[in-house]
Amino acid sequence: MLKWGIMGAGGIARVFCNAARFSQTGRVVAVASQTPGKAALFASDFSLEKHYDSYEAMLADPEVEAVYVANIHPLHEEWVIKAAEAGKHILVEKPIGMNSTEAEAMIDAAHRHDVFLMEAFMYRCSPQTQTLVELVKSGVIGQVRLIRSVFSFQASFDPTRRTFSPEMGGGGILDVGCYPASMARLIAGAAAGQPFLNPTEVKGCGVLGPSGVDHYTAATLKFENEIVAEIITGVTLRLPVEATIYGDEGMISVPNPWLPSSPCRTARQPLPLDTSFPSTKILLHVYGKGEPEEIVVPVDRDLFTYEADMVATHIAQRQAPAMSWEDTLGNMRLLDRWRQEIGLVYPQDRV
């Protein structure tokens, strides 16, 4: 059993800790928070053995084998590198950092210190996404031509909130635009029989708010296999989530592409261990062959449990196929280009 320590005791850390309780491959043994008292409360809520009021103290604990870096993205680079130096395996929340330069530094540290590293794109670990990739590879919708992918939400403007703060990595592209970007690259790659493809062309438009972060934006991508993708994100605009793939013989749509089957995502308390996990579905419409078919994908764990298991079962390889280091670099470089197209610059960007 892989022994996890959680770094940062915020919202997503609670989801992961809850989900890890359903894992057969690991368990959370410690939590660390830089906010006084927060780790103790977290540990009490989840009956954890240890809690620390500094990240350094947890990194010095020899029992902790892997850390889940769950603080805000401007802090990821510092703490991923320190975790690698301490010899810990690492799962780091998305986006891995503020830009591709930071991503390169973290990957370099994982390589030099010979530790596992994965950016936590949980949807990539789900059986639903694996089924989607297999469907695309099977050619059931013919040649893939176009992908449309959306993740956007509506928050009220408040410059003191992380969502709108440039210093804290606010705005849509980094927060949720990284999902449609990674989906487009995944599907374009599947159509080419590869784990992912990077776009050869990126064109974007967007609207920045008064604090300087992107409020809503769209980008159009073109890949070497002549697939075009439209990716959309925002933090002030409610849109239906979407991942739709159009081929010349049919289309596939995924009603819940990003958070399929995750009761832990909304649970406030530790869920009972006999909780059941709802199956997920993908809609397949092959033109001229009747009504769209509903493909049911069985699920036996929470989405975030699949993510924890993905790490534990690939520790020896130091990377996992759900999100390899090259895949992360390609995604961060796409986010850099999208930001460049709309004039979005963060204080952390280096010349």
Ligand SMILES: NC(=O)c1ccc[n+]([C@@H]2O[C@H](COP(=O)([O-])OP(=O)(O)OC[C@H]3O[C@@H](n4cnc5c(N)ncnc54)[C@H](OP(=O)(O)O)[C@@H]3O)[C@@H](O)[C@H]2O)c1
């Ligand atoms: N995969 C997903 O579904 C998902 C969902 C939501 C968020 N995320 C990602 O997960 C990360 C954390 O998101 P979250 O929603 O959990 O964030 P959060 O609850 O607002 O904060 C998480 C932790 O970050 C640290 N932090 C927050 N604000 C800070 C500040 N102003 N200065 C210094 N430290 C601060 C705190 O760590 P301490 O406890 O150490 O004080 C806090 O507990 C982000 O990178 C986000 O993109 C992923």
